Amino acid sequence: MDPFNLPQVMWALSTKFNPKFDCVVIPGCSIVALDPGSDPVGMSHKMILDCATPAPPDDHGDFSMQCEDPPEAKDWIPQLQELIKNIRR
Secondary structure (H helix, E strand, O other), rough: OOOOOOHHHHHHHHOOOOOOEEEEEEEEOOOOOOOOOOOOEEEEEEEEEEEOOOOOOOOOOOOOOOOOOOOOOOHHHHHHHHHHHHHOE
C-alpha cells in the first residue's frame, strides 16, 4: 500500500484495520506550537493506525479474507457488460 495514495489508504483502513488491535495512541508528543488544538501549547497526542496485512501468528480475525461470489452473480455479468457497453457509446 502506498501511504500517499488516498484510495489505497482508504481501502486498507476499511478492509485491514481492526480498531481493537491496530490503533496505538502516544500521549504527550511535542508538536508545532502554532497548533491551536494543542493543550498545553506545543504538546498533543499522536495516533498510529496499523493497516498492514496481519502476518502469522497474528490472529486478530478475518478482516481481509476473500469471499465467494453469490450464486446469482453469474446472471449479472451479461447485464453489467451491456450497461458498460452503453456507457462507452
